[in-house]
Amino acid sequence: DTEVTQTPKHLVMGMTNKKSLKCEQHMGHRAMYWYKQKAKKPPELMFVYSYEKLSINESVPSRFSPECPNSSLLNLHLHALQPEDSALYLCASSQRYPSTLTGNTIYFGEGSWLTVV
Amino acid sequence: QKEVEQNSGPLSVPEGAIASLNCTYSDRGSQSFFWYRQYSGKSPELIMFIYSNGDKEDGRFTAQLNKASQYVSLLIRDSQPSDSATYLCAVLGGGGSYIPTFGRGTSLIVHP
Numbered sequence: 001d002t003e004v005t006q007t008p009k010h011l012v013m014g015m016t017n018k019k020s021l022k023c024e025q026h027m028g029h030r031a032m033y034w035y036k037q038k039a040k041k042p043p044e045l046m047f048v049y050s051y052e053k054l055s056i057n058e059s060v061p062s063r064f065s066p067e068c069p070n071s072s073l074l075n076l077h078l079h080a081l082q083p084e085d086s087a088l089y090l091c092a093s094s095q096r097y098p099s100t101l102t103g104n105t106i107y108f109g110e111g112s113w114l115t116v117v
Numbered sequence: 118q119k120e121v122e123q124n125s126g127p128l129s130v131p132e133g134a135i136a137s138l139n140c141t142y143s144d145r146g147s148q149s150f151f152w153y154r155q156y157s158g159k160s161p162e163l164i165m166f167i168y169s170n171g172d173k174e175d176g177r178f179t180a181q182l183n184k185a186s187q188y189v190s191l192l193i194r195d196s197q198p199s200d201s202a203t204y205l206c207a208v209l210g211g212g213g214s215y216i217p218t219f220g221r222g223t224s225l226i227v228h229p
Contacts, residue, residue, distance in 0.1 A: 099215060108161050109160060
């Protein structure tokens with residue numbers, strides 16, 4: 001079983017709604033990630049947090065707002081999304097970022113399926 | 118631009134056979150290589166990682182790395198229908214990058 005837990009598993013939201021995706025990891029990792037994955041495509045990096053600070057924002061639209069309250073928690077706040085934002089949102093963690101070889105192993109949570117209507 | 122190439126498949130093998138999944142990468146400075154399995158509708162699950170040239174075995178899985186040829190593969194022995202999934206290759210390192218680049222994945226079908 002994955003030690004990266006995500007809630008909710010499924011979310012349906014309207015384009016005017018505000019919702020949040022939540023992620024928690026219990027591995028003592030200091031780096032956490034948000035990925036987006038569309039059908040039959042590889043995961044696409046959105047954000048990287050290292051020691052609770054945002055390290056990478058892959059030019060993600062501002063309607064996605066990440067938050068890292070502490071080293072175990074990661075949120076993704078959603079507002080005014082578009083139907084094309086419907087996808088599987090994956091939270092992940094690794095020992096640290098940037099890192100030597102071993103510390104770079106990324107572990108994914110089970111994902112949150114988002115549908116924007 | 119770093120590239121990780123995988124044949125999208127599907128690769129179809131009979132139960133009990135060896136499935137061979139291949140991945141090539143463009144960045145010679147790449148240091149770490151990962152294989153993930155992703156069942157339909159589920160998230161990627163780490164199977165193995167490999168850093169050194171040669172073979173690394175874990176149960177029915179063997180990862181093979183050849184840095185000179187910029188090639189990494191995953192062999193699955195005694196394939197089972199439950200191995201049917203998409204296998205993602207991820208490559209890390211080189212040029213100071215610590216974010217893995219994922220291939221598009223190979224769909225594997227193991228038929229009884």
